[in-house]
Amino acid sequence: MPAVPDAHPPVAVTVDLVVLTVREERFQVLLIRRGEEPFVGRWALPGGFLRPEEDLAEAAGRELQEETSLPADRVHLEQLATYAAPGRDPRMRTVTVAYIALAPDLPIPSAGTDAADARWWSVDDALGEGDLAFDHAQILRDGVERARAKLEYTPLAAAFCRSEFTISELRRVYEVVWGTALDPRNFHRKVTKADGFVQETSDTTTRDGGRPARLYRAGQATTLHPPLLR
Amino acid sequence: MPAVPDAHPPVAVTVDLVVLTVREERFQVLLIRRGEEPFVGRWALPGGFLRPEEDLAEAAGRELQEETSLPADRVHLEQLATYAAPGRDPRMRTVTVAYIALAPDLPIPSAGTDAADARWWSVDDALGEGDLAFDHAQILRDGVERARAKLEYTPLAAAFCRSEFTISELRRVYEVVWGTALDPRNFHRKVTKADGFVQETSDTTTRDGGRPARLYRAGQATTLHPPLLR
DNA sequence: ATAATAGTGTCTGTCAGACAATATCTA
């Protein structure tokens, strides 16, 4: 790395969040309507500027807290990618580090102070709109693809469920996120036998109707061997 | 995203490269010895400042060209992650976007203008040293892990081979990167049957000794279904 | 009883790893 150039053009660093959940049988993303220029009135990913003494993960957690007021320990946060195309922000050179947040069905978020409005969108509708602010459509596409891929080889689907869940609820996460139907019986067998994916509890529930289903908690595994295939 | 804060503390954005190859039966990384403060004389990943009109991928390609003088079309470049811990650069707040570059066995790189020296290190030795500049040990660990993981579910191992390669050469890439032994016969069957992984040519070679081996080119697939497992 | 969902058992084809056998080069 060479010496610091004599004069930097000023660069701003932001953190943007792709907050994903499964609600009402849909794969959904949290968008805010912008209350300020640029892109006033357009829908955008929540985000904000990196503060001077803050690391990226801290900033992402803080933004998540500010936008969703959700307990941070219930949400899986991971860095997605960084976007820096010249001109992506008309105000100045802006580099944004995008994070994905996988959350269970949340209470409807309250609008942040700088957002005119905030609500859940189905991912398909959000991308169909075609007029997200900045390059947020691309970031959203990348985040959705990352989430879909991660369901294959990690037990992250559980991040979309409440802390105790049934195998059916877990299966519906896969079906909604991937847009495919899965055989309930084979899925049950695969998931309960995969080492460390889910942990049996002693409770059952009838909240999904029919015969009582056993409740499970997320296991301690971080990767699935072998992976579930789409 | 809120309004631009009235005063930003200045932030510098750099791009660092984890250039990986397989040479002499070892998984190796290109390091440069720093010729300037900070960390003078310490080994570091090659990299440099993002220029005002440049996107990240362009900057990564340019740095690669400057440091290795390798034809860019022979190298797989992909964004790894972004690092921004306060204090990671003692000069000023610096955000670095790391890329991994997977390259075939290269001619020994010439030192860049700002590097006192440049050479290949075995990945294990580089991490064992324990005194890489900045947070480059962490970036290297992450890059190595990304490369290892990607071999499982993409045909990227071919990026470590010359343009025409034998199945044995491809297998040795896996063995060196993963540090495991693979059955030559099962590997041959798996790879040649996987759709789009490798493309047969009409040529053979005896450069590895023994019976002439058919030469293959990289196929057009981008993911492997099902993946190869470590 | 009927409907709904949970969970188990079984069948069958495919694919993994283990490894025998054969092919074709160099020395």
Next chain:
DNA sequence: TAGATATTGTCTGACAGACACTATTAT
């Protein structure tokens, strides 16, 4: 010839998808 590596074939056990069947609740 022996030695090295390539490539094909075969066996076997595990696991995938398909789906019959049983279990347990609500109405």
